[in-house]
Amino acid sequence: MRRSLFAIAVVGALSLSLAPSSLSAQRALKVYISVDMEGISGLNGDNQTSGAGAEYGRARKLMVEDANAAIRGAFEGGATDVLVNDSHGSQRNLLPEDLDPRARMISHSFKRHGMMEGLDASFDAVIFVGYHAKADTPRGLFAHTGSGVVRDLQVNGKSVGEGGMNAILAQWYGVPVVMVTGDDVAVEQQKETVPGVRGVIVKRAINSRAVELRPLADTRREIQLAAKESVASAKRGTPTRAAQYIVRMEFKDPTIPEVATAFREVRLVTPYAVEFTRDSMPDAYRLIRVLYRFINTD
Numbered sequence: 224m225r226r227s228l229f230a231i232a233v234v235g236a237l238s239l240s241l242a243p244s245s246l247s248a249q250r251a252l253k254v255y256i257s258v259d260m261e262g263i264s265g266l267n268g269d270n271q272t273s274g275a276g277a278e279y280g281r282a283r284k285l286m287v288e289d290a291n292a293a294i295r296g297a298f299e300g301g302a303t304d305v306l307v308n309d310s311h312g313s314q315r316n317l318l319p320e321d322l323d324p325r326a327r328m329i330s331h332s333f334k335r336h337g338m339m340e341g342l343d344a345s346f347d348a349v350i351f352v353g354y355h356a357k358a359d360t361p362r363g364l365f366a367h368t369g370s371g372v373v374r375d376l377q378v379n380g381k382s383v384g385e386g387g388m389n390a391i392l393a394q395w396y397g398v399p400v401v402m403v404t405g406d407d408v409a410v411e412q413q414k415e416t417v418p419g420v421r422g423v424i425v426k427r428a429i430n431s432r433a434v435e436l437r438p439l440a441d442t443r444r445e446i447q448l449a450a451k452e453s454v455a456s457a458k459r460g461t462p463t464r465a466a467q468y469i470v471r472m473e474f475k476d477p478t479i480p481e482v483a484t485a486f487r488e489v490r491l492v493t494p495y496a497v498e499f500t501r502d503s504m505p506d507a508y509r510l511i512r513v514l515y516r517f518i519n520t521d
């Protein structure tokens with residue numbers, strides 16, 4: 224009796240210890256998807272991008288369709304876990320009831336890492352959906368950086384938009400940015416920080432307001448396929464870290480830099496521009512976000 228119980232215990236322990244290797248055919252693969260709005264398929268008017276806009280409800284539907292195409296593709300490409308971060312404006316645009324039920328979602332804008340909240344070194348790939356050109360780009364649809372107050376953002380001497388600064392943060396963690404969707408200008412600009420990134424151009428910017436839209440069925444199919452292929456071939460890199468991060472931010476309104484000098488390390492370099500230095504990109508990112516989002520001149 225005692226012996227047979229022991230035998231059962233041994234068999235049980237063996238089968239438990241075998242379990243992980245028998246599951247190893249499907250290794251854990253975590254995909255992070257940051258979803259902005261301006262570069263979404265079909266989105267074509269500024270009465271669509273904020274809650275007060277007459278066509279905002281339509282835009283939320285368009286946004287979740289592109290997000291879901293990327294989620295479907297990510298799972299087809301081998302993802303075992305997908306985290307979606309709502310990255311536009313209030314960051315409460317995606318309705319959880321409309322989102323692919325397999326994905327987790329982060330919601331609300333009151334978060335230190337904004338468009339990249341929740342990303343860490345445990346992820347295998349990053350996808351940007353619905354991204355747009357950086358501030359002061361003449362021909363990017365709804366071009367801006369962070370909010371409407373920024374004229375230019377530079378990290379270590381390089382002018383970057385949201386896609387650029389978010390990619391530098393991902394690189395800090397060693398997580399590759401494998402794909403971006405948006406208008407042709409946004410996709411082109413993303414290549415400045417991520418040269419080999421897979422781009423899906425969902426529309427062609429004619430200027431900052433006029434746009435030529437591709438058929439929605441085509442762009443969603445292409446997003447799904449690109450997500451599948453880029454997740455399947457994603458390779459984690461070693462973290463890319465600069466010795467320090469020197470950030471220069473130029474604003475349209477000189478009141479913001481003046482107020483920003485309340486932070487002791489923020490130096491006024493022109494009446495419109497400030498500079499500060501941080502040791503890590505996550506640390507720099509948090510202050511960039513405070514300066515463009517949480518100083519309110521109203």
Ligand SMILES: [Zn+2]
Nearest residue numbers: 259355369385
């Ligand atoms: Zn944006």
